Amino acid sequence: MKRLNNTQLPTETWVSASWDEYLKVLDNHIGEKAKTYYNNGQLRIEMSPIGNDHSRDHSIIIHAIHLFAGIHGIDLNGQDNCTYRRVGTKDVQPDVSFYIGKIAETIPWGTGIVNLDQYPPPNLVIEVANTSLEDDKGAKRLLYEELGVDEYWIVDVQNVEVLAFTVENKGSRRIRQSQVLPELEISLLEQAFQRTRLMNHGKVSAWLLTEFQNR
Incomplete structure (x- = not known):
């Protein structure tokens, strides 16, 4: 070290x-x-510079979750690059995070750094990994387990894959369907990412809208 x-x-x-x-x-x-x-x-x-590939996957994952929540009547608030702090021991700045359901409106307007000694951690944390995949799967995964988030996702930009984990008792295991966003299949998100390699986000959004409405 x-x-x-x-x-x-x-x-x-x-x-x-x-x-x-x-x-x-x-x-x-x-x-x-x-x-x-x-x-x-x-x-x-x-x-590391945030290039086209990372930023586009970052954008579509946020849009997909907002779209799914809106269609299914799920309360949530999303944070983009928000800092969460447990003073003296932990500080994180995930690419994307969400407070969902009963705690959707937990963090009041006017809050800067979110103090996790005062507020609960977000339900869902997402890291978009282009050059940081091994760390996102390793040290950061352990960090989010200790913070007590409900789910941790890694968007693997290069392999066009979503590694989703549910967190329980400071440990985690792979899942293929979200538990904090009920009935959201991880495979559907992967299909959306695959489509972004062939078409623009407007067309992918239209496809997602249809898929979410029909499931």
């Missing part, structure tokens, strides 16, 4: 650091485009 070097900002790797060192890194070095994670004495900074 690397140790934080104050003269050089480590990126795309986990580095040993105290909570105070992590906060100092945020204050002194991190621009708006960086994503940051902290878990029990280790920090990770991701500053």
Whole structure:
């Protein structure tokens, strides 16, 4: 495990650091485009450029979930790159996250960083993995298990696959149908991603609308 070097900002790797060192890194070095994670004495900074492939899959997964919820009358609020913090031990900034059902409106307007000592974690967390797949399947998966989210999805951009996990008792297992979005088949989302490689999002949205209405 690397140790934080104050003269050089480590990126795309986990580095040993105290909570105070992590906060100092945020204050002194991190621009708006960086994503940051902290878990029990280790920090990770991701500053890889977000290119076309990642951003398009990021966009369509948000749209697909909003569309499904609207058609099926599911209450939810989505957060895009929101920061969740458990002071002193954990800090995460997933690509996408959702509060669903009874806790959909838990986080009030005017909230900046979501304090998980005050509010519950989101029901669903999604990471879009283009260059970070192994970390998303490994260290981040363990981190979200410890935070107690209900489901954790990884959108594998290169393999056009969705790895979905339900989280129980600080562990997780693969699922092929969402439990927080009842009756949503993961395979249908994968089909949508496959279609985005052949057609634009407008056409994919029309296809999703029909599929969601008929199921």
